[in-house]
Structures are given as structure tokens and as C-alpha cells.
Amino acid sequence: MPHRRLTGSRIREKRLDQGLRQSAVAEAVGISPSYLNLIEHNRRRIAGKLLHDLARVLGADPSHLTEGVDSELLDQMRAAAAAFGETAEVARAEEVAARFPGWAGLIAAQARRLSVLEERVQTLVDRMAYDPQLASSLHEVISAVTAIRSSASILVGQEELDADWQRRFHENIHTDSRRLADSSEALIAYLEAPQAESATATSPMEDVEAYFEARDIHIPALEVAEADLDAVVAEAGLVGPAATLLRITATTYHRDAMALPRQAFEDASLALGYDPVALAAKFSVGFDVVLRRLATLSRGDGHPPMGLAVCDASGTLTFLKHVPGFTLSRFAGVCPLWPIFRAMGQPMRPVRADVVLPGAVPTQLRCFAVAQPVGQVQFDVPPAMQSTMLVLPDPPDVVRDPLPVGVSCRICPRSGCSSRREPSIDGDMLQAL
């Protein structure tokens, strides 16, 4: 049990923090220094009275010495290691997180920030290559520079250039230099605009998710028939692509709220045990509507935590609501075994699956998913598909053989997985493909 093994590390950390000698602590709890040394190096298990005595001497809560590390934080640390090669001691990530939670959080936060910045760099590279306005601006600058260079070269290189030609090329240089100044100014203005729009290192999708998360996914202004979408978007303070995405997401929220009025839906959810199939039947609405609506029920109102994920046909996650024990990686290549992707392979057929994440204490989740077409139906045009998945941590009835899933291959320790895309850096560093 890894978290038990780490209890010793935490005891040692506490003792060193307080500047206590090993022999002094050992004497205080009635054991030999060598036995305490074995405990501190995780070579002896510890519990019961001795654990409480040590906690008392060290001024710590016994539960703080034994509790496991946040699995989400561990996943993020492993993902950070995966992104930057295999030089980090991945097998000791849990130990680092237990001893230095602040530094561990910083590693995870920096890895997330780097992922977002990398995505932004890629966006800018794409923009340089394909943006027609930018291409036109650059063409204007380069054309002016070419003309100036060529005319100037004639003026300094031609010995027998009469006065008319000299005047003509001087005029050309003057005209092109003014044109170069104007086009350069326009180019700089164009390149500077997006930086002003979004100064933070988050993607537009994350900005939208942060908006909903800050409100616990419950927006009263969108629960009424006469909802003012413009006001909601303006109040959010988002600009550019994030504002556009928020409008799209808010429109869906409002449509769902009109189909499933909040009070009636809350009452029915309680009465029907949050069963999405029964709720869809009761209200005669689509399964995906019920899944999205359940995710808006607040823990503050006594409802269980429910996570949500939405993806398009490419598997790209377009919305994520995290809950303890559940997250999907947007950047590290998500595990394809999650029911949200299985649903995409059987459109219109709801999926119910219990899944389990690897870890010292395996996390079990209940998932409901469905994939459906979205947007206008058109002749001879394939429909755009969207898959929606609701996730309930700690389901009330535990099944015996939940489906093993992971966060992403690079940090997944499972062996023998037929869906593995690349080796894992966990454990022995390389799992056979």
C-alpha cells in the first residue's frame, strides 16, 4: 500500500521540520531510535497507538500522517514528467507530493501553463501560415522592400544613369518607403491585437469552463425564459474566442433549462435517484439534455458531485466539469477507453459503465454517455456528432468488475492494454506496447 509506505516519510518530514532528534522522538514514544529509523524509511508499517503517540509528539493530526496524496495532482505531476522526457523520478512522485505539496502543485500548475502556451504557439504558427489577412500584410511589406532594394541597387550600381532615370527611381524609393511604413504599422497593429484580447495563459475553452466552475455550473440568469444572453456574456468579462464559446455554451444551457425547468427537475432527480434514463422518460427529452442538466445540480444544494465531459467526433474535449476523482487530460492524449468515446461508436444508444482509475486507492466512477448529432440536418451532409458523458464518483452500488480506464497512456501503469498508444513512464518506465 503506497500511502502507508509514505506515512514514514511524512513522520520524518515533520520531525525534521521541528528540528527534533530521532533519538528524542523515539524515547518520547517508547521505541528505539533504530525502530523509528525503519518507520521513517517506510520499512515498518505503523498504525494504532504508536501512530497516535508519534502524531502527538510531532504536533500533527494522525490522519494527516497517513492520508493518501491527491490522485489528480499525481496524474498532473506524471503528465509533467511525460512531457519533459524521462529524467524525473516518476516512481517517487507520490513521495514528493506528500512531502512537498506546495512544490508538487507548482510543478502541476507550470505543466498546465506550458501546455496552454504551447497550444497558443501552435495557434500562432497556424496563423502565420494560413491567415489570409496576415499573408496579405506580409506580402505588402515584402513587395515594398523588394521594390526599394531593387531601385536603390540601380541608383548605386549604374554608372551611366541619366538624370531622368535617377529622379524616377528616387521617386519610386520615396513612394515605396512610405508604403512600407504604412504596411509595417498596419502589420504591427494586427499582430498586437490578440495579445491585448487575452493576456492570461489559458485557452478559450478553459476560460469558459472557469466561468461555469466559479458559479458551480448554475447560472440563474439562464434559467428564465427571457434570458438575456448578451448580458450574460458581457457580465462574464470574456472577450474574443472565449466570449464566442461562452455564447454557444450559454445558448445550450438556456435551451436545456427551458426543456427541464430547475425546480421540477431537481424534485424529480431526488425522487428518481438521479437516474438519467428515468428522468429522460419522465420529461420526454433527449438523454444528453438530462446528462448536461444533472451536471448543473449543485453540491451546495445537497446533490451528489457530478462531473461532465463533452467531445466532438474527433475526440476533442469541448467542455469539462471536474469533480474530485474525475478529470480528463486535454493535452496529454486522453485514454480512449472512457465511455464518452465508446458512445461515439454507437450513436443514439445510451451507455452506462462503471470504470476504475489506477492508483494506490483505485477510484471507481459511474459513467453515463450518449453520442448524438448536433446542428441542422441537411441532405447528403454527414451530421456533426457530439458525445456527452456524466460522471458520478463513488457510486452507491459497487460493481465487481469495473472497466479499467486511465488518464493518458504516458502516465498509465496498466500493462496488457490493447488500447495503449505509447509506452508509459510509470513503474519500470517502459511498458510493452
Next chain:
Amino acid sequence: MGKRVLLIEDEPNIIEAISFILSRDGWTVHTHEDGETAMDKVLAFPPDLIILDVMLPGRSGFDILRDVRAHAQTGRIPVMMLTARGQDKDRELAGRLGVNHFMTKPFSNTEVRDHVRHLMEA
């Protein structure tokens, strides 16, 4: 009279500069600024060399090059392309279409003169 160069380019001051230096070298230079009617000009004035800009009003230089190579009367005329976009994919496309030389702006007058001379003598 020297061999004939057709310069298809829409930047007036580039046209003037290139025309000037090539004329001084003894070539007979004709110019054309519109992509849409460029092929008509090529057929009406079959040149010994075409200098062809990529970004032209009406039609791209790549489309014009494709037509030049497809036409029996013009298929063997050497073509030198000028572009402000030095991307590999543009260079590859021009190569596949049969360009003889691909020159990225801003070029020097010496480069233009040397490559024109080389293509004319080839």
C-alpha cells in the same frame, strides 16, 4: 534584338526596376500585370523566358504556370517564379508544376540578372 522576356508582375515599381536592369543587359522586356489575362499575353507574345509572380490579381502564378506547361506552344518556355512566400510547400508545388527557378522576395538585382542569363543560355 535580344531575346524576349515576359515579366508578369503587379507591383509597378518592381516592374520598372526589373525591366530597367534586364533592358540594360540587352533583353527585350514586355510586362503584364493581370493574372486573368496573362496566358493570352503569353500566347500572343511567345517569349524566350517568363518571369512570373505568384500572387497576382485574378489568377495565381501557379495556375498560369500550369497552363503554360500544358500548352504545346508554350510548354518548353523557361519560367522563373517570384514570390514573397518562401514556404517549402510553395516551392514544392512550383517544382511539381515544372518551374525552372524559384526566387524569393526580396531578391537582389544581381540574382535576377544572373538567373535570367543562366536560363537564357541553357
